[in-house]
Amino acid sequence: MMASGSLILMRTQVLTLVCLLAATPGWSKVLLRWTQSSIPPAATMGIKELVVSWEAGALIKNARRQGYRVFAEVSVGQAEEMTKETEKSDLAGIVLNPGNSQPGQIELDLHQLRSAYPALPVLVLNAQAKQPQMKGQLVIKKDGVLQVTSPTAQPWIDSNLALVRLDQVFRPAQTPLYEFQWDLSDSLQQEYGPNTADYSLAVAEAGAFHADLILNLHPRLQTDLSRNAPAAWVVLRQIKRDLAFSSPGSKNVSEPEANVGVITDAYQKSYEPINLFGRHNIPFAVLKPSDLNPQSLDAFDLLVVFAVPDEHTATRIADFASKGGLVVLVGAHGPFPWQSGQAIPAGEHSVAYPTGKGRIIELPGPVIDPETFAQDIRRLIDKDKVEISLWNALTVIAVPYRVPGGREKLVELINYAQEPIPVQVQVRGSFSSVLYATPDRPCCDSLTPVQRGEFTEFVIPSLRIAGRVRLTGGRSTAH
Amino acid sequence: MRWNNALAAVLFCASVAVAPTEASQPQSPFVHKKKFAMGTVFEIVAYGESPAQARKAVDQAFREIVRLDDVMSDYQANSALSRLNHSSHSRPQSVPPDLYRVIREALQYSDLSGGKFDVTVGPLVNLWKAAIRGGRTPSSAEQDKVRACVGYQKVELLPPDRVQFHSPCVQIDLGAIGKGYALDRAADVLRSRGISRALLDAGGSTTLAMGAPPGQAGWLVHLRDPSNRVDPQVVLSDRSVSTSEQTPPSLLSRASPGHIIDPDKGAPVRTPFAVSTVANTGSASDALSTTLLLVGPEKGKELVKNVAGVAAIWISPDGHLQLASSGPQILLGGGAPGLATRVETDSGGLR
Numbered sequence: 001m002m003a004s005g006s007l008i009l010m011r012t013q014v015l016t017l018v019c020l021l022a023a024t025p026g027w028s029k030v031l032l033r034w035t036q037s038s039i040p041p042a043a044t045m046g047i048k049e050l051v052v053s054w055e056a057g058a059l060i061k062n063a064r065r066q067g068y069r070v071f072a073e074v075s076v077g078q079a080e081e082m083t084k085e086t087e088k089s090d091l092a093g094i095v096l097n098p099g100n101s102q103p104g105q106i107e108l109d110l111h112q113l114r115s116a117y118p119a120l121p122v123l124v125l126n127a128q129a130k131q132p133q134m135k136g137q138l139v140i141k142k143d144g145v146l147q148v149t150s151p152t153a154q155p156w157i158d159s160n161l162a163l164v165r166l167d168q169v170f171r172p173a174q175t176p177l178y179e180f181q182w183d184l185s186d187s188l189q190q191e192y193g194p195n196t197a198d199y200s201l202a203v204a205e206a207g208a209f210h211a212d213l214i215l216n217l218h219p220r221l222q223t224d225l226s227r228n229a230p231a232a233w234v235v236l237r238q239i240k241r242d243l244a245f246s247s248p249g250s251k252n253v254s255e256p257e258a259n260v261g262v263i264t265d266a267y268q269k270s271y272e273p274i275n276l277f278g279r280h281n282i283p284f285a286v287l288k289p290s291d292l293n294p295q296s297l298d299a300f301d302l303l304v305v306f307a308v309p310d311e312h313t314a315t316r317i318a319d320f321a322s323k324g325g326l327v328v329l330v331g332a333h334g335p336f337p338w339q340s341g342q343a344i345p346a347g348e349h350s351v352a353y354p355t356g357k358g359r360i361i362e363l364p365g366p367v368i369d370p371e372t373f374a375q376d377i378r379r380l381i382d383k384d385k386v387e388i389s390l391w392n393a394l395t396v397i398a399v400p401y402r403v404p405g406g407r408e409k410l411v412e413l414i415n416y417a418q419e420p421i422p423v424q425v426q427v428r429g430s431f432s433s434v435l436y437a438t439p440d441r442p443c444c445d446s447l448t449p450v451q452r453g454e455f456t457e458f459v460i461p462s463l464r465i466a467g468r469v470r471l472t473g474g475r476s477t478a479h
Numbered sequence: 480m481r482w483n484n485a486l487a488a489v490l491f492c493a494s495v496a497v498a499p500t501e502a503s504q505p506q507s508p509f510v511h512k513k514k515f516a517m518g519t520v521f522e523i524v525a526y527g528e529s530p531a532q533a534r535k536a537v538d539q540a541f542r543e544i545v546r547l548d549d550v551m552s553d554y555q556a557n558s559a560l561s562r563l564n565h566s567s568h569s570r571p572q573s574v575p576p577d578l579y580r581v582i583r584e585a586l587q588y589s590d591l592s593g594g595k596f597d598v599t600v601g602p603l604v605n606l607w608k609a610a611i612r613g614g615r616t617p618s619s620a621e622q623d624k625v626r627a628c629v630g631y632q633k634v635e636l637l638p639p640d641r642v643q644f645h646s647p648c649v650q651i652d653l654g655a656i657g658k659g660y661a662l663d664r665a666a667d668v669l670r671s672r673g674i675s676r677a678l679l680d681a682g683g684s685t686t687l688a689m690g691a692p693p694g695q696a697g698w699l700v701h702l703r704d705p706s707n708r709v710d711p712q713v714v715l716s717d718r719s720v721s722t723s724e725q726t727p728p729s730l731l732s733r734a735s736p737g738h739i740i741d742p743d744k745g746a747p748v749r750t751p752f753a754v755s756t757v758a759n760t761g762s763a764s765d766a767l768s769t770t771l772l773l774v775g776p777e778k779g780k781e782l783v784k785n786v787a788g789v790a791a792i793w794i795s796p797d798g799h800l801q802l803a804s805s806g807p808q809i810l811l812g813g814g815a816p817g818l819a820t821r822v823e824t825d826s827g828g829l830r
Binding site for chain 2: 134135136137138140154155156185186187188328345346347348349350361363367369372373375376377379380392394395417419
């Protein structure tokens with residue numbers, strides 16, 4: 001959940017600017033955060049890089065002695081002090097944690113760090129992420145277990161797809177880098193830390209969304225690794241398998257496939273609705289109104305507009321609709337050019353304006369029920385334009401990527417239930433070869449594609465947490 | 480009624496709507512686990528002699544739920560229910576004990592409700608679901624054709640384990656009772672493993688309490704309140720509570736009449752209410768919440784009076800409130816203007 005909206009917007013705008021200056025293209029990885037004083041050698045761990053708090057100077061030195069490249073994490077307000085005390089040769093990079101600082105202070109610190117360490121990557125962390133997980137309805141509080149009843153709910157998934165997609169647009173110069181705190185309600189987990197599957201899911205999600213992650217290793221796991229406890233090494237080996245799977249060389253080659261465009265000028269206006277878009281496997285891309293040009297909307301079949309359109313944006317929207325596109329305009333009242341046409345009641349509180357070959361639906365208020373809204377959007381997409389459909393997969397998020405050339409497509413899948421399930425998938429486009437890979441079987445199983453019109457269907461026999469499907473030898477349907 | 484599962488959880492609201500419990504004493508360690516089954520998330524919180532013992536018991540309870548899903552699922556082609564639905568309807572079929580038992584319980588609620596609760600309504604659900612996906616309303620002819628397949632009287636139980644269908648097209652869907660039944664059986668497993676304090680939940684719609692947390696009278700459960708003004712609560716101990724509510728209307732389209740079908744009308748019920756029902760077992764609260772949503776508060780209050788150990792509350796988005804009880808208490812919490820903070824009624828309603 002976002003905190004104060006305006007503050008976040010301001011901070012985001014500033015970060016966009018400063019990140020442009022601090023660009024480190026090609027960055028894409030999962031870094032482990034270490035907090036305990038004792039640390040095994042890098043060669044033993046098989047891990048080269050760690051994130052360590054800058055305040056833990058002794059630990060940084062120890063980690064370097066043990067053979068690690070160290071990324072120092074520094075909070076806003078500490079930059080000046082850090083530049084005085086820390087040699088650049090001690091570090092492989094810097095992670096700036098903005099916390100709840102004011103945008104101006106973030107900018108100042110980032111400038112100081114960039115000036116003092118011009119050769120080092122300086123990354124800005126988004127610490128607002130959530131532990132990826134399938135959630136239930138019980139709310140565990142410090143002083144009790146609470147429960148709120150509701151109609152039967154399909155599994156709620158805490159995912160970071162919306163956060164990543166927004167960061168990609170509002171912080172364009174940096175691959176999104178996020179962290180989350182573990183949500184441990186169970187008394188055994190509080191003592192011993194997350195399950196191995198929880199670590200796997202976190203790594204899988206970051207990889208599937210093509211984002212970077214700082215993964216917090218539970219203190220108990222760190223201690224057990226230092227003590228050479230066999231069970232801890234089993235966990236680490238699995239994490240390393242997941243890391244290897246989630247960091248393929250092609251990560252930055254493919255682009256997210258999306259036929260729903262989300263136009264927004266602020267996180268808080270659009271976050272929950274597009275969070276549910278991800279949940280319902282609606283492939284979406286985020287655009288800022290200022291980024292719109294006549295070509296920028298060509299890839300989309302449907303636009304969802306959360307920004308109040310200025311004249312420029314309204315023109316682009318109307319052009320899009322007149323060519324046959326469908327636009328859903330949220331919380332804007334106009335006047336707009338298309339309102340000169342006849343208004344047709346759409347939903348309970350919305351009206352539609354036929355515009356050229358398409359139409360524009362206006363929802364006057366904010367989206368108060370993001371779940372229903374996301375389901376509406378899914379239904380509004382013409383059946384022959386649905387990019388991806390899943391069956392028997394209520395706990396799965398699938399993210400399609402297109403590879404330049406159009407003859408190949410990747411689909412990253414994450415099962416938040418963490419238990420093997422078969423998944424039936426339908427992808428837009430015709431492909432003759434379908435290869436399926438998982439962390440435990442990186443290459444790979446050949447699946448049997450079935451062509452259904454303009455779509456390719458296949459069944460994944462078992463998806464436990466992470467899976468990647470590569471479709472080749474065909475053509476994807478052009479927009 | 481698996482279509483239920485497409486309905487959203489407004490969980491982010493739930494997590495901020497709850498108030499802290501009054502308990503202040505240190506809690507014993509508990510185990511909290513969740514499991515995806517029956518198209519939703521099952522959760523169990525359990526206190527045991529040790530976390531390890533509780534964890535084993537919870538795992539065993541989840542295995543029981545998965546086993547029952549394999550019996551009662553209408554999605555799994557090889558489940559006992561699917562085999563029954565696709566068997567020859569011309570002769571009785573033997574079914575596993577659990578399937579026989581849950582159908583028997585369901586038919587009891589059908590009798591009690593005069594057919595408003597009906598596990599044979601599945602074909603109508605499917606008809607409406609398919610039609611709405613296509614952006615239209617089913618025609619009268621389509622509805623009539625399917626309604627001919629619906630009716631709990633078309634299902635006959637032949638003890639000890641056989642089911643006889645009296646229509647070639649009747650089908651059973653246990654979506655409105657199956658999760659509650661599964662919680663009852665999971666609780667049996669926990670008891671058999673020495674657990675006496677646990678809270679079991681199925682997707683937020685049915686919650687079953689065993690005993691109480693240490694030092695407390697029961698498990699505090701906040702009930703669904705579409706008005707956000709009433710904050711109804713129950714303190715559950717060895718009881719269950721379930722909530723039913725029609726699908727919210729579409730924001731952008733007119734074709735979303737809802738997932739809960741009125742068997743009498745053959746169409747989705749139109750009601751503004753969310754209903755929460757307290758009963759002695761999970762299957763009872765699960766079945767009764769759907770029933771009380773379908774019959775509405777007026778008839779529902781009469782029904783509640785005639786069943787021991789039941790309480791129900793109907794709340795509409797505008798704060799219209801109706802209460803009925805034949806025993807259990809439903810507490811009205813923060814902010815309901817003019818209402819006592821604690822309401823005990825044998826029957827009757829409040830506005």
